[in-house]
Amino acid sequence: MNEAVKFLTENPVQYFATIGLDGKPKVRPFQFMLEKNGKLYFCTNNQKDVYAQLAKCPYIEISTSSPTFAWIRLNGKAVFSKDMEIKKAIFETNGLVKSIYKTPENPVFEIFYLEEAKAVIADFSGNPPAEYTL
Secondary structure (H helix, E strand, C coil), rough: CCHHHHHHHHHCCCCEEECCCCCEEEEEEEEECEEEECCEEEEECCCCHHHHHHCCEEEEEEEEECCCEEEEEEEEEEEEECCCCHHHHHHHCCCCHHHHHCCCCCCCCHHHHHHEEEEECCCCCCCCCCEEEE
16 A cells, blocks of 8 residues: 555656546546545546546546656546545645635535555566555
């Protein structure tokens, strides 16, 4: 878990893939928010297409790479949460989210965590990838 969290934190722009409402893959930049009690949290706006896509098909995959050409692939099932403590923690640590949503009580501000999450971190060293069940 710690290696996956470290990788996501050190490489803050991730690419987040969902299945679109049209049945075709959709990928967009995203950002990991925080880890709490063994869960990886992300956020979005319930007016966006990605929210509707996750509601219909909650399985996602995220990937990003480091400046040294290591990469992570993270997949799991998005589970939406109303946990106000997590929302507040995201606001305390992410100025961009705070500037967009203004308050954790904003009705369009949604958080979710990954259930059944698995991560693979790999590079070109020739060593086998590190695999994590989160």
